[in-house]
Amino acid sequence: MHTIAENFSPNFSSQLSAGVASIAARDLIGHYAVSTANKTNRYVVVKECAKVLTLADIARLAGVSESTASRALRDNPVINAATREKVQQIAAAHQFKVNATARSLRTQKSHTIAVIILFDAKTQQSITDPFLLDILGVIADELTRQGYDMLLSTSKTTDKDWRSYYFDSKRADGLIVIGQGEHDERVQQLAEAGVPFVVWGAANGDETFPVIGSDNRQGARLAVEHLLHQGCQRVAFLGDIRHTEIEMRYLGYQDALAQAGLPVEPALQLNTDFTAQDAYLKTQQVLFQQLPTLDAIFAASDAIAMGAMKALLEHGVQVPQQLALVGFDDIAMSAYCTPSLSTVKQDTQAGGKLLVSALLQRIQGAAVPSAQLPVRLLCRQSSLRQL
Amino acid sequence: MHTIAENFSPNFSSQLSAGVASIAARDLIGHYAVSTANKTNRYVVVKECAKVLTLADIARLAGVSESTASRALRDNPVINAATREKVQQIAAAHQFKVNATARSLRTQKSHTIAVIILFDAKTQQSITDPFLLDILGVIADELTRQGYDMLLSTSKTTDKDWRSYYFDSKRADGLIVIGQGEHDERVQQLAEAGVPFVVWGAANGDETFPVIGSDNRQGARLAVEHLLHQGCQRVAFLGDIRHTEIEMRYLGYQDALAQAGLPVEPALQLNTDFTAQDAYLKTQQVLFQQLPTLDAIFAASDAIAMGAMKALLEHGVQVPQQLALVGFDDIAMSAYCTPSLSTVKQDTQAGGKLLVSALLQRIQGAAVPSAQLPVRLLCRQSSLRQL
DNA sequence: GGACAGTTTGCAATCGATTGCAATAGGACT
DNA sequence: AGTCCTATTGCAATCGATTGCAAACTGTCC
Numbered sequence: 060m061h062t063i064a065e066n067f068s069p070n071f072s073s074q075l076s077a078g079v080a081s082i083a084a085r086d087l088i089g090h091y092a093v094s095t096a097n098k099t100n101r102y103v104v105v106k107e108c109a110k111v112l113t114l115a116d117i118a119r120l121a122g123v124s125e126s127t128a129s130r131a132l133r134d135n136p137v138i139n140a141a142t143r144e145k146v147q148q149i150a151a152a153h154q155f156k157v158n159a160t161a162r163s164l165r166t167q168k169s170h171t172i173a174v175i176i177l178f179d180a181k182t183q184q185s186i187t188d189p190f191l192l193d194i195l196g197v198i199a200d201e202l203t204r205q206g207y208d209m210l211l212s213t214s215k216t217t218d219k220d221w222r223s224y225y226f227d228s229k230r231a232d233g234l235i236v237i238g239q240g241e242h243d244e245r246v247q248q249l250a251e252a253g254v255p256f257v258v259w260g261a262a263n264g265d266e267t268f269p270v271i272g273s274d275n276r277q278g279a280r281l282a283v284e285h286l287l288h289q290g291c292q293r294v295a296f297l298g299d300i301r302h303t304e305i306e307m308r309y310l311g312y313q314d315a316l317a318q319a320g321l322p323v324e325p326a327l328q329l330n331t332d333f334t335a336q337d338a339y340l341k342t343q344q345v346l347f348q349q350l351p352t353l354d355a356i357f358a359a360s361d362a363i364a365m366g367a368m369k370a371l372l373e374h375g376v377q378v379p380q381q382l383a384l385v386g387f388d389d390i391a392m393s394a395y396c397t398p399s400l401s402t403v404k405q406d407t408q409a410g411g412k413l414l415v416s417a418l419l420q421r422i423q424g425a426a427v428p429s430a431q432l433p434v435r436l437l438c439r440q441s442s443l444r445q446l
Numbered sequence: 447m448h449t450i451a452e453n454f455s456p457n458f459s460s461q462l463s464a465g466v467a468s469i470a471a472r473d474l475i476g477h478y479a480v481s482t483a484n485k486t487n488r489y490v491v492v493k494e495c496a497k498v499l500t501l502a503d504i505a506r507l508a509g510v511s512e513s514t515a516s517r518a519l520r521d522n523p524v525i526n527a528a529t530r531e532k533v534q535q536i537a538a539a540h541q542f543k544v545n546a547t548a549r550s551l552r553t554q555k556s557h558t559i560a561v562i563i564l565f566d567a568k569t570q571q572s573i574t575d576p577f578l579l580d581i582l583g584v585i586a587d588e589l590t591r592q593g594y595d596m597l598l599s600t601s602k603t604t605d606k607d608w609r610s611y612y613f614d615s616k617r618a619d620g621l622i623v624i625g626q627g628e629h630d631e632r633v634q635q636l637a638e639a640g641v642p643f644v645v646w647g648a649a650n651g652d653e654t655f656p657v658i659g660s661d662n663r664q665g666a667r668l669a670v671e672h673l674l675h676q677g678c679q680r681v682a683f684l685g686d687i688r689h690t691e692i693e694m695r696y697l698g699y700q701d702a703l704a705q706a707g708l709p710v711e712p713a714l715q716l717n718t719d720f721t722a723q724d725a726y727l728k729t730q731q732v733l734f735q736q737l738p739t740l741d742a743i744f745a746a747s748d749a750i751a752m753g754a755m756k757a758l759l760e761h762g763v764q765v766p767q768q769l770a771l772v773g774f775d776d777i778a779m780s781a782y783c784t785p786s787l788s789t790v791k792q793d794t795q796a797g798g799k800l801l802v803s804a805l806l807q808r809i810q811g812a813a814v815p816s817a818q819l820p821v822r823l824l825c826r827q828s829s830l831r832q833l
Numbered sequence: 834g835g836a837c838a839g840t841t842t843g844c845a846a847t848c849g850a851t852t853g854c855a856a857t858a859g860g861a862c863t
Numbered sequence: 864a865g866t867c868c869t870a871t872t873g874c875a876a877t878c879g880a881t882t883g884c885a886a887a888c889t890g891t892c893c
Contacts, residue, residue, distance in 0.1 A: 111614045113879060124843045129881055139841060154607055156615035160550040161879035164848050169547060171597075189778075192579040199598050208617060210558075211586055211598040220541055227498045228543035229849095230595065335782040362778065369782045391576075395722040395752045396783045397759045500849060511873045516851055526871060548849035551878050616879095 112155050121146045132157065163229065172202055172418065173210040173231035175221065177238040177246075189390040190360070190405070191237060194259065197411025198235060205415060207232075214240070221245050222252045233422045235259070235414050239270075239303050255421035257414055261304040262429040269417050270429040271410065275304050278403035278434035279311030282357050282385040285401070285436055287319050289444045291355035291383050295327040295346055297338055297367060298359025305359045308387065312357055327353070331363055338366030347374060354382050355442075361386035361393050361402055368400070368441065383442040398440030406432050499542050507540075508533045519544065550616065559589055559805065560597040560618035562608065564625040564633075576777035577747070577792070578624060581646065584798025585622060592802060594619075601630070608632050609639045620809045622646070622801050626657075626690050642808035644801055648691040649816035656804050657816040658797065662691050665790035665821035666698030669744050669772040672788070672823055674706050676831045678742035678770050682714040682733055684725055684754055685746025692746045695774065699744055714740070718750055725753030734761060741769050742829075748773035748780050748789055755787070755828065771828040785827030793819050 118128035123142060130138045131146035149155075163169045176191060195211070202209045210231055225231040232255070236246060239260035249256050250268045262270035286294055296312050298305040313323050329345055331337045338358065346353060346367070358364035364386030368378055376382050378398055386393065389404035409432055417427045505515035510529060517525045518533035536542075550556045563578060582598070589596045597618055612618040619642070623633060626647035636643050637655045649657035673681055683699050685692040700710050716732055718724045725745065733740060733754070745751035751773030755765060763769050765785055773780065776791035796819055804814045 114881095115879075125880075126844080126882070127842055130842090133881090137841070142841085154610040154614075156610045157881095158551070158879050159615045159617045160547050160556060161616075161848090162881075163547040164545070164551050164850090165879080165881045167848075174598075189576055189579070192576075192582075195579075195598075196600060199600055200602060203599055208597050209599065210595050211561075211582075212590055212596065213583065213586055215587060223541045223543045227541075228546045229548075230546045335779065339782065365779055365782045369784060369786070372784045390779075391749065392722065392752055392777075392779045392783070395726065395749075395756045396779070397756060399756070501851095502849075512850075513852070513874080514872055517872090520851090524871070529871085544851095545849050548878090549851075551880090552849080552851045554878075 112153055114155075114157055117146065117150050117153070117155055120149050129157075167229070169208075169229055169232050170206060171208040171210055171231045172233055172235060172415075173212070173221075173225045174198060174235045174237065175212055175214055177214045177236050177240045177243055189362075189392070190388040190407070193390075194237065194407040194411050194414075197407055198414060201412050201415040205419060214243070214245075220248070222249055222254050226252070226254045233257075233418050235418055255418060257418045257421065257427070259410065259414060261307045262431070263303055266429065269421065269427045271413050271417060272304065272431060273403075273405040273410065273434045274431045275307035275434075276311035276314065278387060278405075278436070279308035279357065279359075280315045281311075281434070281436040282387070282401075282403050283312050283315035284318075285438060286355040286357065286383055286385060286442060287315065287321075289355075289379070289383050289442055292321070293324070293327070293349070293353045294355040294357055295329070295349065295353055296357050296359070297329050297331050297341070297363050299330040299332060300328065301330065308357075308359050331366075333360055333362060335362045335366030335369070338363040339370045340366075342367040342370035343374070346370075350376070351381070356382065356384050358384065358386045361388040361390045361400060364400055364402070364441075365392075365396060368396070368398075379440065379442050379444050383444060385436075385442050389437060393437075394439065401439045401442035402437050404435045404437050406434070499540055501542075501544055504533065504537050504540070504542055507536050516544075554616070556595075556616055556619050557593060558595040558597055558618045559620055559622060559802075560599065560608075560612045561585060561622045561624065562599055562601055564601045564623050564627045564630055576749075576779070577775040577794070580777075581624065581794045581798050581801075584794055585801060588799050588802040592806060601627070601632075607635070609636055609641050613639070613641045620644075620805050622805055642805060644805045644808065644814070646797065646801055648694045649818070650690055653816065656808065656814045658800050658804060659691060659818065660790075660792040660797065660821045661818045662694035662821075663698035663701065665774060665792075665823070666695040666744065666746075667702045668698075668821070668823040669774070669788075669790050670699050670702035671705075672825060673742040673744065673770055673772060673829060674702065674708075676742075676766070676770055676829055679708070680711070680714070680736070680740050681742040681744055682716070682736065682740055683744050683746070684716050684718050684728070684750050686717040686719060687715065688717065695744075695746050718746075718753075720747055720749060722749045722753030722756070725750040726757045727753075729754040729757040730761070733757075737763070738768070743769065743771050745771065745773045748775040748777045748787060751787055751789070751828075752779075752783060755783070755785075766827070766829050766831050770831060772823075773828075776824060780824075781826065788826045788829035789824050791822045791824050793821070 114128055114132075115125050118125045121128060123131070123146065127138060127142065128146050131143040132150055134143060159170075174195065176195075199209050210225075221234060225234060234249065234254065234256035236256060236258045239246070239258060246258065246268075250266075257269045257271060259272055260270050261272050261275050283294055294312070294316070296309055298308060300306045300309045309328065316323055327349065329341050331341050346356070356364070356367055358367055364384055368384055371378055371382055371384075378384055384401065386400050386402040389402045393400040393402050413430060413432070417430070420427050501515055501519075502512050504519075505512045508515055508518075508529075510518070510533065514525060514529065515533050518530040519537055521530060521534075546557075561582065563582075586596050597612075608621060612621060621636065621641065621643035623643060623645045626633070626645060633645065633655075637653075644656045644658060646659055647657050648659050648662050670681055681699070681703070683696055685695060687693045687696045696715065703710055714736065716728050718728050733743070743751070743754055745754055751771055755771055758765055758769055758771075765771055771788065773787050773789040776789045780787040780789050800817060800819070804817070807814050
């Protein structure tokens with residue numbers, strides 16, 4: 060067995076030392092070792108240990124210095140156009156990408172954004188909530204378009220200190236936090252430390268960082284007004300108002316009742332978590348006792364609405380004739396359950412893009428205000444009565 | 447305006463040059479600026495430009511060299527225990543994290559895994575597919591536990607060449623590809639380049655990389671056998687068999703029919719995409735013509751099943767008495783639609799963990815075989831007849 | 834040809850953590 | 864005290880891309 064050391068990364072060298080990778084001198088051709096099979100069981104698939112080209116290699120091939128190659132790849136106009144073209148062509152021919160870690164270290168920019176899904180510490184809200192994941196996809200695609208990578212993690216397992224883990228250690232240039240939980244102190248720490256970040260949720264007006272979200276209050280108002288227009292007279296509210304977004308939806312619920320001159324009955328507001336299961340159980344345990352005068356439910360999410368609807372249908376309640384139902388989110392399945400679910404649609408496309416845009420502006424040092432996106436009521440079978 | 451140069455990053459220095467950051471002696475705030483302030487009007491507004499500590503700072507505070515501090519933080523036993531303890535305490539007191547980009551550059555390891563959601567190029571399969579996102583959450587949490595960060599992107603916007611973008615440029619140490627699309631050539635390129643990666647999907651036996659997924663064939667067989675046991679005699683299959691996973695499910699469907707001595711009717715297999723919408727339309731357009739002798743549907747996903755069910759119910763077909771239905775995936779809403787949906791449950795917890803485990807072994811250079819996870823049939827209202 | 838101005842390029846330093854190897858320190862033994 | 868062995872520590876180089884500033888080159892004018 061023979062070894063060579065030059066032009067290979069420490070990883071490969073250590074594999075050689077460990078006997079994992081072995082090669083024979085005569086198998087080398089050019090800068091790749093070609094042989095992938097051996098006749099004497101003394102070789103490995105050397106192709107997988109091929110040297111990765113560095114900028115220095117590209118520079119040498121182009122006959123310029125590394126600094127010129129670097130500037131040419133970045134299309135810097137101080138470099139002559141012909142030189143730029145030449146370097147870029149050689150790089151493209153080799154599918155060359157600069158070493159991202161070297162670049163980050165030198166520029167102090169990782170071009171990476173950390174997205175943290177913030178769960179309520181006490182409940183089992185799940186990443187399978189389709190709404191969460193819808194917006195996540197938009198963010199991922201938009202960041203890619205803007206030349207950024209996206210790190211994803213959840214608050215269940217994330218290191219306690221987002222500032223040092225993501226920002227100080229240069230893993231990310233900024234953070235997007237999805238959700239507000241119950242006023243997680245880690246968000247406050249980010250704000251105090253001056254880390255660039257934005258939050259998807261509901262603004263209450265005194266944050267020192269941008270909060271972007273739907274007009275939850277208006278959405279709830281539209282939903283409850285619609286129920287009242289359908290002739291409903293007693294509307295329950297399912298959702299945990301200890302969460303800011305849900306609290307805003309409750310305010311909108313109250314607005315609609317107030318305008319109709321109806322009382323707000325505390326017994327008709329149930330804190331449920333974000334799962335269909337909890338809503339199913341709470342509807343059985345609590346709301347059935349309000350029948351038959353209860354004739355509508357506004358649920359703070361579609362998952363909650365579907366759990367409640369299941370309980371009602373099993374109980375023989377006719378939806379929407381005896382009890383009408385509206386959810387919030389327009390998850391993919393809402394149109395395809397039976398009866399199809401009326402819901403408030405959040406504009407996740409616009410929301411995800413605005414989150415990214417706002418964060419990139421924060422990273423540039425700009426002051427970015429909080430923002431609210433309009434919502435839309437989708438009326439489907441669950442709330443459309445034959446009057 | 448006054449300037450100082452020492453101990454600040456190029457980013458801050460450039461902000462000073464650009465006049466973005468301005469300073470005045472009277473803006474000094476406490477201990478941040480003290481070490482850098484002097485009595486000759488050379489100050490900085492340190493609160494908002496606070497210097498991030500480097501390992502060199504920790505070493506100085508501990509009275510050791512940088513190399514000792516580095517080894518001590520990593521708990522390297524060549525360093526005396528008292529020294530290790532001291533350095534670790536100082537680092538913890540300052541919430542110090544090493545600069546990840548510096549470490550990656552030196553070690554040639556990013557400790558980051560890229561997760562790519564591979565969509566079929568032609569269809570509009572959406573990231574809101576709850577099954578996809580379920581497994582994604584497990585992967586995120588498991589990678590975090592193993593000390594890795596997770597990059598997320600979708601194949602819609604990802605650079606064409608995953609090898610150079612993620613691997614060669616050192617953004618990621620390995621890749622997890624979720625889904626197989628229709629034999630995306632980018633996956634082949636990864637395999638040829640010897641990049642460590644694993645795929646979630648169905649193995650067909652001749653891959654050169656590990657494919658991890660559920661036992662699709664067995665799952666489908668269980669579902670169809672269950673339908674036959676419920677007295678069904680003509681079962682349709684909804685799902686796009688050009689996808690390997692769905693093809694395996696079709697094989698299991700065929701297995702069950704064969705064992706019952708029933709013919710496989712090609713007209714009863716419809717290629718639908720992964721959305722409830724396409725299934726809804728195809729059920730209306732094609733399957734209604736098979737009524738009333740068609741008495742069951744096996745759908746290759748729960749979303750497809752729910753679209754088909756909606757069409758059937760609207761058409762006045764009683765589910766399951768006239769036509770029974772089973773899906774695949776056990777998405778969160780399956781138990782809460784009406785009737786609740788029978789389905790084949792994939793073990794996303796075990797799957798996500800196995801993907802991570804397999805990939806980390808690949809990164810270590812180990813040969814890792816493909817693997818299949820057992821599935822489970824959940825019988826709910828949509829397929830349980832009163833016989 | 835020389836001077837000047839503008840353009841282009843390259844040298845060398847930098848970023849911050851890690852690690853090979855040599856130097857140093859400490860303890861045990863004679 | 865001197866020698867030997869082991870443990871501990873620090874120096875200096877490295878990783879690969881970027882960038883400030885000086886040097887070199889090119890073109891124009893006198």
